[in-house]
Amino acid sequence: MLTIIKIGGNVIDNSAKLHQFLLDFTALPGNKILVHGGGKIATELGESLGIEAKMVEGRRVTDIETLRIVTMVYAGLINKNMVAQLQAKGCNAIGLTGADGNLIQAKKRPVKTVDYGFVGDLDETSINTATLTSLMQSGLIPVLCAITHDGDTQLLNTNADTIASAVAVAMSQHEETNLVYCFEKKGVLKDVANEDSVVREIRAGQFEALQADGTVAGGMIPKLHNAFEAIKKGVSAVYIGQADELPMLGSAAFGTKLLA
Amino acid sequence: MLTIIKIGGNVIDNSAKLHQFLLDFTALPGNKILVHGGGKIATELGESLGIEAKMVEGRRVTDIETLRIVTMVYAGLINKNMVAQLQAKGCNAIGLTGADGNLIQAKKRPVKTVDYGFVGDLDETSINTATLTSLMQSGLIPVLCAITHDGDTQLLNTNADTIASAVAVAMSQHEETNLVYCFEKKGVLKDVANEDSVVREIRAGQFEALQADGTVAGGMIPKLHNAFEAIKKGVSAVYIGQADELPMLGSAAFGTKLLA
Numbered sequence: 001m002l003t004i005i006k007i008g009g010n011v012i013d014n015s016a017k018l019h020q021f022l023l024d025f026t027a028l029p030g031n032k033i034l035v036h037g038g039g040k041i042a043t044e045l046g047e048s049l050g051i052e053a054k055m056v057e058g059r060r061v062t063d064i065e066t067l068r069i070v071t072m073v074y075a076g077l078i079n080k081n082m083v084a085q086l087q088a089k090g091c092n093a094i095g096l097t098g099a100d101g102n103l104i105q106a107k108k109r110p111v112k113t114v115d116y117g118f119v120g121d122l123d124e125t126s127i128n129t130a131t132l133t134s135l136m137q138s139g140l141i142p143v144l145c146a147i148t149h150d151g152d153t154q155l156l157n158t159n160a161d162t163i164a165s166a167v168a169v170a171m172s173q174h175e176e177t178n179l180v181y182c183f184e185k186k187g188v189l190k191d192v193a194n195e196d197s198v199v200r201e202i203r204a205g206q207f208e209a210l211q212a213d214g215t216v217a218g219g220m221i222p223k224l225h226n227a228f229e230a231i232k233k234g235v236s237a238v239y240i241g242q243a244d245e246l247p248m249l250g251s252a253a254f255g256t257k258l259l260a
Numbered sequence: 261m262l263t264i265i266k267i268g269g270n271v272i273d274n275s276a277k278l279h280q281f282l283l284d285f286t287a288l289p290g291n292k293i294l295v296h297g298g299g300k301i302a303t304e305l306g307e308s309l310g311i312e313a314k315m316v317e318g319r320r321v322t323d324i325e326t327l328r329i330v331t332m333v334y335a336g337l338i339n340k341n342m343v344a345q346l347q348a349k350g351c352n353a354i355g356l357t358g359a360d361g362n363l364i365q366a367k368k369r370p371v372k373t374v375d376y377g378f379v380g381d382l383d384e385t386s387i388n389t390a391t392l393t394s395l396m397q398s399g400l401i402p403v404l405c406a407i408t409h410d411g412d413t414q415l416l417n418t419n420a421d422t423i424a425s426a427v428a429v430a431m432s433q434h435e436e437t438n439l440v441y442c443f444e445k446k447g448v449l450k451d452v453a454n455e456d457s458v459v460r461e462i463r464a465g466q467f468e469a470l471q472a473d474g475t476v477a478g479g480m481i482p483k484l485h486n487a488f489e490a491i492k493k494g495v496s497a498v499y500i501g502q503a504d505e506l507p508m509l510g511s512a513a514f515g516t517k518l519l520a
Contacts (some may be wrong), residue, residue, distance in 0.1 A: 006323065028492070044330075047310055057363055068337060070342055071331060071336050071341070072305075072332035072337050073332065073336070074336070074337040075335065075336040075339075076332040076333070076335040076336025076337065076339075077328060077331050077332050078332070078337075079335075079355050080331055080359055080360075080407060080415055081415060082337045083359045083360055083409075084414065084415050085355070085413050085414050086360040087359055087362050087409060087411060087413075088411060088412050088413040092361060092362060093359075093360070093361075094356070094358050094360045094361045095356075095357070095359070096354070096355075096360075097340050097343070097355070099340055099344040099347055099355070100340075100343055100353070100354045100355050100356075101352060101353075101354045101400050102347050102352060125262045131398070131400070134398045134400070138391070138394045138395070139400070140361050140391070145438040147340065149344040151346060151347060151348060152348050153344050153345045153347075153348040155340055155341060155344050158453075181275065184482065208341045227499050237309075255304050
């Protein structure tokens with residue numbers, strides 16, 4: 001049983017939350033992989049260096065300067081501090097990018113209407129499950145940041161949600177795999193204003209009806225769409241919930257569970 | 261047979277030199293580990309951020325801001341770009357700090373007359389040879405940067421020469437190990453002004469005489485002293501030579517070979 005957990009800025013940027021999350025992650029039984037994105041630090045470093053975030057049609061563009069910054073912050077500062085904290089908690093973490101051990105080979109996103117710059121997209125062949133498995137068999141816990149490579153010297157910025165999902169799908173061909181997205185809210189809420197209205201379980205067949213009645217709206221639609229795609233491709237279950245509640249993972253009380 | 265190679269700023273800061281070195285490193289037979297220091301990039305990033313290098317009694321001090329910078333530059337920017345380049349050349353590199361897999365556990369240097377800040381010193385128990393060996397048995401080539409940890413959440417800045425030597429000594433207990441320091445000059449020179457006057461071999465017993473006659477002077481004295489210490493503790497040979505000449509390693513034509 002393998003659990004893949006993705007955390008983002010709302011955990012990374014809050015040191016008390018991050019400390020508690022890393023304790024809970026350490027306590028999680030079975031094989032596990034942590035995937036993390038960036039956070040405010042990359043934006044702040046960019047600002048300190050006078051490099052503005054470039055946006056085209058509302059999407060962030062990774063120019064060469066931004067790639068340098070995310071490589072420093074994601075693969076250096078955030079990843080290594082997280083690994084040092086996990087080690088102190090007794091979790092034998094190893095921090096990695098997709099270049100390390102050729103774990104994740106991406107393709108630079110082709111330029112169509114927008115040039116996203118040094119952004120890497122993943123496909124079915126991107127994930128090196130053999131090396132990931134061999135690291136875990138040596139007792140190491142992979143901590144993956146959102147940097148990949150193209151196999152031809154170029155590092156690439158890749159969305160951490162996408163990495164988590166691609167790793168989960170690829171690993172699910174070898175081992176029962178669950179995927180957990182840590183999220184700002186407690187899960188999919190029936191009433192957005194009420195944190196206690198978590199929908200505990202959604203089956204793939206219910207997804208359309210929940211969009212029609214407005215329970216799933218806005219940014220949650222692509223999130224759930226991608227989750228159900230991962231399930232279709234082999235992931236046993238996808239959870240969307242709050243990092244604070246991780247100790248309840250596996251009970252019915254953690255977030256929203258998405259199933260086939 | 262294991263070869264540990266250390267490179268510094270004179271290779272890292274020159275992209276043509278680095279490219280050629282990484283090709284030659286890839287071609288090197290047997291088990292190998294690359295250890296790298298920083299270079300101008302960390303100093304430049306510090307300057308861009310308005311953080312001045314702090315010196316006390318002529319020694320660089322690693323305050324918390326400097327530690328952030330070296331973590332970003334060594335473990336992020338330099339290490340990951342080097343790994344991506346090695347991967348493109350067919351070398352299955354994996355970039356690591358001492359925190360990753362608890363590979364190198366250091367002790368923060370005690371404050372005596374000078375507080376060096378977040379600098380880590382190594383001892384006989386610092387190197388996790390079991391995990392290094394298991395990574396190499398999985399076909400991975402470790403690329404270590406000059407960042408370690410104390411096992412209690414703190415990352416530490418550790419001299420790359422010291423890391424290379426400590427790793428070589430520890431690994432030599434398990435496997436025949438050579439250590440190579442890439443250097444600005446072609447080796448120990450009989451006449452400093454003449455690059456063709458390389459002393460090809462120095463035995464531990466000759467070291468004092470070479471200091472007395474001035475062949476080994478200045479900064480070379482502690483370098484050779486440390487090399488002979490490593491040899492005393494089990495390393496088969498230590499080479500001091502130029503990165504460009506790496507293909508000649510093993511022949512009598514590479515640098516200066518130090519032996520028991």
